[in-house]
Structure formats: structure tokens, C-alpha cells
Amino acid sequence: MATAAHTLLPLSQLSRPVTQWVNQVRELTQPRAVRWCEGTEAEARELTAELLKSGELKNLNPEFFPGCQLYRSAPSDVARVEHLTYICTRSQEDAGPNNHWMDPQAAHAKMRDLFRGCMRERTLYVIPYCMGPLDSPLARCGVEITDSPYVVLNMLIMTRAGRPALERIAREGGFVRGLHSTGELDPERRFIMHFPEELSIESFGSGYGGNALLGKKCHALRIASWQARSEGWLAEHMLIVGLESPRGETHYVACAFPSACGKTNLAMLIPPESLPGWRVYTVGDDIAWLHPGEDGRLWAINPEAGYFGVVPGTNPQTNRNAYEMIRRDTLFTNVAVTADNQPWWEGLPSGKPALDWQGRPYDPANGPAAHPNSRFTVSARRNPSWSPHAEDARGVPISALVFGGRRREVAPLVYEARDWRHGVLVGASVASETTAAAVGQVGVTRRDPMAMQPFCGYNFGDYWQHWLNVGARLARPPRIYHVNWFRRDAQGKFLWPGYGENLRVLAWMLERCAGRAGASASAIGNLPRPKDLNTHGLNLAPGALEALLTVDPALWRREVGEIREYLAKFGARLPAALLEELGKTEQQLG
Ligand code: GTP
Ligand code: SPV
Ligand code: MN
Numbered sequence: 001m002a003t004a005a006h007t008l009l010p011l012s013q014l015s016r017p018v019t020q021w022v023n024q025v026r027e028l029t030q031p032r033a034v035r036w037c038e039g040t041e042a043e044a045r046e047l048t049a050e051l052l053k054s055g056e057l058k059n060l061n062p063e064f065f066p067g068c069q070l071y072r073s074a075p076s077d078v079a080r081v082e083h084l085t086y087i088c089t090r091s092q093e094d095a096g097p098n099n100h101w102m103d104p105q106a107a108h109a110k111m112r113d114l115f116r117g118c119m120r121e122r123t124l125y126v127i128p129y130c131m132g133p134l135d136s137p138l139a140r141c142g143v144e145i146t147d148s149p150y151v152v153l154n155m156l157i158m159t160r161a162g163r164p165a166l167e168r169i170a171r172e173g174g175f176v177r178g179l180h181s182t183g184e185l186d187p188e189r190r191f192i193m194h195f196p197e198e199l200s201i202e203s204f205g206s207g208y209g210g211n212a213l214l215g216k217k218c219h220a221l222r223i224a225s226w227q228a229r230s231e232g233w234l235a236e237h238m239l240i241v242g243l244e245s246p247r248g249e250t251h252y253v254a255c256a257f258p259s260a261c262g263k264t265n266l267a268m269l270i271p272p273e274s275l276p277g278w279r280v281y282t283v284g285d286d287i288a289w290l291h292p293g294e295d296g297r298l299w300a301i302n303p304e305a306g307y308f309g310v311v312p313g314t315n316p317q318t319n320r321n322a323y324e325m326i327r328r329d330t331l332f333t334n335v336a337v338t339a340d341n342q343p344w345w346e347g348l349p350s351g352k353p354a355l356d357w358q359g360r361p362y363d364p365a366n367g368p369a370a371h372p373n374s375r376f377t378v379s380a381r382r383n384p385s386w387s388p389h390a391e392d393a394r395g396v397p398i399s400a401l402v403f404g405g406r407r408r409e410v411a412p413l414v415y416e417a418r419d420w421r422h423g424v425l426v427g428a429s430v431a432s433e434t435t436a437a438a439v440g441q442v443g444v445t446r447r448d449p450m451a452m453q454p455f456c457g458y459n460f461g462d463y464w465q466h467w468l469n470v471g472a473r474l475a476r477p478p479r480i481y482h483v484n485w486f487r488r489d490a491q492g493k494f495l496w497p498g499y500g501e502n503l504r505v506l507a508w509m510l511e512r513c514a515g516r517a518g519a520s521a522s523a524i525g526n527l528p529r530p531k532d533l534n535t536h537g538l539n540l541a542p543g544a545l546e547a548l549l550t551v552d553p554a555l556w557r558r559e560v561g562e563i564r565e566y567l568a569k570f571g572a573r574l575p576a577a578l579l580e581e582l583g584k585t586e587q588q589l590g
Helices: 002-006 016-029 040-056 104-115 148-160 163-172 213-232 263-267 316-325 422-429 460-472 500-511 544-546 553-568 576-589
Strands: 033-036 057-059 069-073 086-087 121-129 140-146 175-183 191-193 201-206 234-236 238-244 250-256 279-284 288-292 298-301 308-309 331-333 377-381 396-404 414-416 431-433 445-447 479-483 518-524 524-528
Touching: 002 163, 016 121, 016 163, 040 057, 040 069, 040 148, 040 396, 040 544, 057 191, 104 175, 104 191, 104 201, 121 148, 121 163, 140 148, 140 213, 140 288, 148 213, 148 331, 148 377, 163 479, 175 213, 191 213, 201 213, 213 460, 213 544, 234 460, 238 263, 238 288, 238 396, 238 500, 250 500, 263 308, 263 316, 279 298, 298 377, 308 414, 396 422, 396 500, 414 500, 422 460, 422 479, 422 576, 445 460, 479 500, 553 576
Parallel strands: 033 121, 069 331, 086 191, 140 175, 175 201, 250 396, 396 479
Antiparallel strands: 057 069, 121 140, 191 201, 234 288, 238 250, 238 279, 288 298, 298 396, 308 377, 331 377, 414 479, 414 524, 431 445, 518 524
């Protein structure tokens, strides 16, 4: 009975390298106890009960929101902190102008000082986790050490965590090391450090989302993008969605939009009634790992097992799937509550807030009731549109890649790149208005190539070359598109209804892939003519569609100039192919 005996082994005896590392960290941080996470439901229930008892979590109204809790983070700890996030490579050039950089030795020394003794009076949790299906050769494992039970609860939902992950680590040997402490939540003593050459992460002083759930942005994007480059694949900030047409064909599309620009919503889109026969299946809502397959196509897995999604704006009209999904077994962070203890957020059609996200009596003078970056954490299995192929070990084949941004002007609703090479330029040129997902000013337009500005673990120049190399290996590469759901009219109103109606744009892309849909060529790529989009049952203001599909040569000449200036920052590391493609666009603009 070798297997039975094996499962009885304490976790601390499964992998010597993991145990050695835990012991080193224990010595440095001095916790009062060490707890290894098994990943069972009983364990999650027990941890939840402890947090309810200590008051860190609050139960929400069990009649309407069974199994749901509220967590309020420190008011100064509500979003990612890009200015405190570093890539620590031996050479600064390897981190590139797109990253903050610190010398690895200096960074380790700084972090050692912060971590020394930081877990006194606290429990150290060891979370072995697997990013991707446990049986997938494309999945990668890590271990997060944290002193935050809230982080543990999130990681148990967001990743495949516990014994099976540690068993895989014991078999394979390698794993990403992520050390995290909430410290004193002092923004002056907060750093998120990445050591891609060592496959390790050190995060101190924040308990929030991407700063603290180390499997997510830190591992699955910043470290994984580095690993992906050396191994020949791509780690991207992309949703993955399956679209079944009325003809019964299913195609998968992966889309990179910056934070809070519509990935979760598109991933679980509900087809409008006027487009009968379409079905939508969610594979992932935030991160895609893309691998060239033996068949010459690009294949994608979602490394995550849950969603850490933006709450405000979720309602039965915009996203009924998400609205239903978060009505049970969901962890809410920084939402408001009603007088009868239901969660409340801006965009709900009914109810009113009694307490705001900080737990104060609601007063509009204090700003929104729910924090604009308030989030839900929920298992992907709760999603009514969860794809039956989301757990496939080899992933799903991708027919189209889509880049997008939040831009009130310039970028049309949709356009198609001329080919892969041009598509890499289109991705590298993405610009978007900043959102509440990161600390800083909101609504400022900045370059966010491939929606990876905050997440690429190395020099963008090398990254774009890697994209070109991957494309060259694909006999059947996906087509590449750019979309913008956020164009506005002169009064500031959105020109496009968005949400479920976005399916009309995706449908055009798939028809293009099948060689059935028309387009007109422009300097920036191919655009649908109004007649190429299915607008049946769509209620647009007069002239809106024409405005959405217009390329203004004067605005675009300025845009091309700005793109050229931006790309020049990457100097010798910038692939010449991107400048050649930009030159073609410029020439055609006249
Ligand atoms: P991260 O989790 O931060 O990576 O965000 P995300 O890209 O998944 O964005 P999400 O789908 O959560 O949407 C962010 C905000 O944009 C929400 O408030 C949505 O209501 C809003 N939004 C999403 N899709 C659309 C759309 O098609 N049109 C408009 N106008 N707003 C949208
Ligand atoms: C994002 O900001 O892109 C998110 C949320 O998905 S976080 O986990 O905080 O990165
Ligand atoms: Mn994201």
C-alpha cells in the first residue's frame, strides 16, 4: 500500500528543498507556528471560522449571500503598487526601461532587514500551489510562504493549492519561491521584488491582490514571462474564451486588455437575444499561457482556478453570469454593505449602502460606497459559463488574439492586423487610460504594450523579439486584432454599448478567420465596413457606427509619431521589424 502510506506523510516531509527553504524562512521571520496547507475544503472552512472569530472577516447576509464573507483591507492598501514593484536582474538592461530595477544583492539585503523577525506572534503558512491543471505538462508549480490567512484563503480559491501540488513539486524538483509578509502595512515599508534569474519573489508590506497573492501577477506573469522566453512560450495578461457559433463551430480567442478594461466581462459574456444560437464558454479571465503546438497552432491554458474580479459595475444587465456567480461562496474585499448586511456596490440596480468599504456610515461626501477596485474572489467552477475544456491538460487552440485598451478617441472599435509581424506592432502600441487597479492617477493615457506594462518580467525590446520568434514557429498562427469598447462622443458618452454586444465584433473576427467576412483595408489595418458587422437588433445613435469605424488620418499621424517616440526608448533591443511595420503604416497614412 505504497500510495496510502505516501498520503499519510506529513507535508513537511514530501520535498526536502521546500522544507529546507521553509526552515530558513522560519529562522529569519521567527513565527510562533508553522502551518502547511493541505488544500482541503475542511481546511478552508476552519481558516474562515478563525478569521470570523478574530473579526478579520465578516459574514454577509446568509439568506441572500450564503457562504459569502467580507474583508476590509487597510485603506492605504487597496490596489497594486507599480512604483514599489521591482525586477531584480543582474543586468539592468535585462529588466529594461519598462521596469523598476534593483540590484539583486541590494534587494535581498533590503528585504532581509524587513523580513527579520516580522512573523513574531504570527503563524507562517506554507502554500504549495500549481498554476494550471495538475496533470498538464504546461503547468508550473510554486510555494508561497505568507503570514496572512486572508492570502491563504484567496490562494486556495485562485490556484490548485495543497498536497497534490507539493507532490508534483516533489516529483519535478523545481518550484517558484514566493515569500510574503503583510509587515505593518506601511506604504513606506512596502516592496514587491522579483528575481527572475532565481525564480523567486519577495513581497513585504501589502496584503492586497496582485501584491500578495503571489501565484497571480508575480509568478504567472512576471516570473513566468521570463521562464516562457527561455522555454519558447508566452505568459500573457489575457482572458481565454470559447465561442460557439450558430453553425456549431467553436473557436477560442485570447484577449489582452489592461487591468479593469473588460477581461472578466468578455470572458463570461452573455450573447444578446438578437444574436440567437451563440454560446460562450469561459476558459480564463486574466492570464493565459500560450504554447506553440505540434500542429502549428497556438494552444492556451489558464494557469488560475478562480477569479479575482472587479465588483463595481457588475449587475444583471452588464453581466448576469458574474452577478449570479458571486451570490454564494464568494469572498468580497472592500465592498459596501446594506442595512441588512448584503454586499453593495456602485452599479447595482437596487438597495442602498449603509456602511461604506471602510465600515463607516455611508456619506456620499466620502466618495463611492464600494472602493472602485473592490474585488470578488470566487472559484471558476461557480461560473455558469465555465468551459468543459478549462481543465484540458494540453489547453485549447487559439484562432484569434485580441489587444485592446480604454481610449476615448483615436482607436476605432476594431481593426485587424495585416499579419503576425504587424500584429506584434499593434500589441506593442497599445495605449490605455489608467484605472483604479493600481495606485496612482486614474484616466491618464499611457502605453501599455500587450496589457503587460505592469507585468512583463524583462525588457520589452526582448519581449517583442520573442513574440516575433514564437510567431515564426507557427504554421497556423492566430489572426491578431485590436479593439476599443471605450470610444466616447463629444458629450463623453460611450459610443458602443459594450458587454454582450461585444460578441458582434468577435463574430466578425471569427468570420474573417473562416474567410467569410469582408473588410476594407486602411493604413492601420483592416476594418469592417458597417455592413460587415451584424447589427441586427442593435440600437446605436445615428452616425455612431460610422464614427466607431473611422480612422482619422491627422490623429493617427500624431499617434504614429508618439508610438515611434515610445519605441525609441528601447534602443538597440527594439526589433527592427517593428519600425519597418510602423514605417508601412506611416507611409499609407500619407
Ligand atoms: P482586471 O481584473 O483588473 O484585470 O480587470 P478586467 O480587465 O477583468 O476588467 P473587468 O471585466 O472586471 O471590467 C472592469 C470595468 O470595466 C468594470 O467596471 C466593467 O463594468 C467595465 N466594463 C467591462 N466591459 C465593458 C464594456 O464592454 N464597455 C464598458 N463601457 N465598460 C465595460
Ligand atoms: C489586475 O490589476 O490586473 C488584476 C488585479 O487582475 S490584481 O490581482 O491586483 O493584479
Ligand atoms: Mn488583471
